[in-house]
Structure formats: structure tokens, C-alpha cells
Amino acid sequence: MPELPEVETIKNELSPSVIGRKIMKVDIVRDDVISKPSADEFREKVTGKTITGITRRGKYLFFHLDKSDDILTMHLKLAGSLQLDPETDKFTRAVLHLDDETDVHLKDPRKFGRMWLEKDESAVADRLGPEPFDKDFTVKTLAEILKKRSSPVKVVILDQSLIAGIGNMYADEALFEAKIHPARPAKRLSPAEVERLYDAIKNVLRKGIEKKGASVRDYFRPSGEKGEAHTDFLVAHGAGNSCPGCAGKIERIVVGGRGTYICPRCQPEP
């Protein structure tokens, strides 16, 4: 499931193979993988363009094109991956054929992933909260975000318009590390808890990037390999496991409609 560490890994590992390469041909297996403009217009505007760089904001990827007004933008949603020269299979939704014979496949078992054209990165980025690793994301920033909200703290940190990049797995890991129950109203966290959460968010995301992302299910790196970050997960998807911090058992609950993993002893209810 691509969250910030997975999308960052894809950007880092795809860049050396695609930067400076020209897109010779675009195969679109299903038209609805292109959100805008039409599949035909997309093909026309992208074909023949050279990729000058890839950037990431939150969980979005931007492929910058030479001599173009358009930025090829992607969101992999729940299960999408970008793979270099894989076998074509029933999950291949689109292929970018590059001028050195490299093929970049968008694979996506669940068909949620999309690519489209934007004139400007800010059309997407302006709707997102700060990047967790930007200088302007401080403990104070997080405290300001949390203190206005009575929603469960987990719902708040998953809100991309407030903080960009955190998804379900890393939210659970961060809240466990900070020893905060995910259903706690955000505004009721103490200053010490806010600080623990701040450190935990950066820590779990940093470790996720170091381990090249978490392959709990559908995530693959551009090489087709899995990431290793999930092997360090302490609670996410670990119902029934023993808590690493106490004798308790990890439980699955639902918070904000999302499957949520906690240690009920280390993360006591409000």
C-alpha cells in the first residue's frame, strides 16, 4: 500500500532508469486509468516527450516533461505499483515505452491508481498539508493542527490536507510508538504526547524509507522486489501477536472506519 515511504522509494528507484529518457509510446490498457484529459489526448501530449525528473508530494508523483506545459501526475492509491520491464499480466493497466527499450508498467490489481496531466504541481500540492520532513513541519505545527480538532487523533493525522503522506499502516505504527490510543480526541493530547507523536511520525516514516517501503500486500518496488519495512512493524496488521512492549496481545479495532491495530495496554483508552 503506497504511503509516503513507498512512493518515495518508487521515486528514488525509478529516477535513474527514466530521467533523460524519451517516451516513445504509451499503451493504455484501460482508458479509465487516465483521469484527464481523454486517453487519446493524454497519449498525444506525452508521446515524444523526455522525462526530466520525478518529484513527490505526499503520495503523489510528478513526472516532469521537457518542452511541455504538462506534468504527468500519478496516484497509486491502494495497490498500484510502477515496475521496470516486468511481465505483462492481467494487472498491467498502462505502459510507458522509453527510447532505450525500457518499459514502465503501471500495475494495479484494484484499478484505483490513476495518471493524468496537470499544468502545475501546485494544483495538487496546494491541497496538501506540510511534508513531514520539511523544515516547516515542527512540533508546534503539529500541536496547532491537533488542538483545533476533536476528531480521533488517527483521523487527523491521516487527513492529507493537514499532513501529507501518512497512511493507515504508518499511522498505527506512529501512534503505538507514541503510546497514544488512536481514538483519543486530537485536541486532548498533552504537550508531551504531541511531542512523542511528532517524533514517532518522523521515525516510522524515516525507517520506512530506509527499508524501501512495506510490502504487506500489493506493494512492489520498480525492480519487482518487495520492501522490507513491514518486518519492523510492531502493531500494523499484527492482530493476535504479542506486544513487543508488554505481555498484551495486539488487537484490531476500527477508528474512523479504518482497520486499526493497537496494544490495548500500551495505548490505553481515553
Next chain:
DNA sequence: CCCGGAACCTGAAGGC
């Protein structure tokens, strides 16, 4: 404004 829930999809895994 806030919140909950549905919709979008389908494969894997577990229960019976």
C-alpha cells in the same frame, strides 16, 4: 463545519 458512510475494485484468506 463536522462526521460517518458509500463508492470505487478485486484478490487473498479464513470460515463452514
Next chain:
DNA sequence: TGCCTTCAGGTTCCGG
């Protein structure tokens, strides 16, 4: 063996 249910999960939209 096979059918049925549950779970996974990011974003957007709709209704209360």
C-alpha cells in the same frame, strides 16, 4: 472442494 464473508486501503463525494 467450493461458496460466502471479510479484509485491505486512498480519496472523493454525498447526506445528515
